[in-house]
Amino acid sequence: MTQFDSLTGLPNRAFFIEEAEFLANFNPTDENHFSIIFADIDRFKELNNTHGHLCGDGALKTVAKRLSSLLSSNDFLARVDGDEFVVIHRNATKTSTSLLADKLVKSFSDPIVIEGRDNYLGISIGSSTWPIDGRDLSSVLSRSDLAMHKAKVSHQSYVCYNKSLGYEYDREKTISIKLSQAIEKNQLALVYQPKIDLVSHDIVGFEALLRWTEPEMGFIGPAEFIPIAEKHGLMTEIGHWVILTTCKQINQWRTAGFDFDGRIAINISVQQIEQPYFYERTLAVLKNERISPAQIELEVTESILIKDPEKIIAVLSRLIRAGFSIAIDDFGTGYSSFSYLKKFQASVLKIDRSFVSNVTTNLLDQSIVQSINDLGHNLGLKVIAEGVETIEQSDYLTSIGCDMVQGFYYSKPLVADKVLSFITNNTDQL
């Protein structure tokens, strides 16, 4: 009784561990390799929630039977958690493992019938093989678990562990640990990229961009570390550091005699806005540095509206009332909801660089850029294109009436000291 799951009659987690430990204690030969195949059912929670636990239990029994019927007498199937099953596949090779995994996946293309109703569930499978992927059991287990999670997040049905998956995981873990100390170790820095008005050719603003150099790992790009910071809940403090540092910088520029009436743009993540005192904390920084919200533009991506749009819109509206302007970043790449666009009073729409980079060579990208530009103008917003790298791109954007641009064609992001000289040297020539 202590070794079996009462619902499905399959071995339980304790029995599975005992069996796997037994196998991992042998000296490896060509014949005794085994794979751990982790399988997690997709949409099981939804089934439970909509049709009740009895229906869920019925589905688990059917799944257990279905999986069992596909295994050979050498294989060992256990139910290790709610909707998690695991197979120990003996006399395994990587090929026999993936053939078996494919069979398990295919068995889910038929519906699971409960009380006369068809339920379509999916399955996410990850595998790793002893001793190829790890000599000790715990690393084989964690690697097949890692492969299963990769299958889940990448919407693949089956992922077989490989070294690059392990490298990716280790690197993310290292980055998240090092990043959590980056502020206190003084490793973060800001650079400022000019924004140019396409009609007057004036410098109308700068976007503050985050840079991170870690002594051992070197320069790590924001496209890599910002998603990791978001995933590991580090964006609130890093984002606050960006606001604080930008404001201190504006203060310093002012002391140095730089009287600039454009806005400095700061990127804000959803984690920051969700914090209960984001508004108060941000305004306190500005007050401390004697900066008016009218000097700041907050760049937010459309994806911030996915989770709790009403709450986020309320915070954004409060910030707008205080004098900040809001730019919608990366427009067109994610979740573009026109109804929300209408509800919050953004001032600027930013066309993502992925459309801009091919705007003179790809007609589809050209149509997208033109449509976003027209949409922005029809809604009363200013439109800026980022990632402008050639004169042809700039000319095209001018021809469709786009308001502003930023990108390497005009200037790379500049360290704070170079901002003043950039303005003095370039205003007349742009």
Ligand SMILES: [Mg+2]
């Ligand atoms: Mg941005």
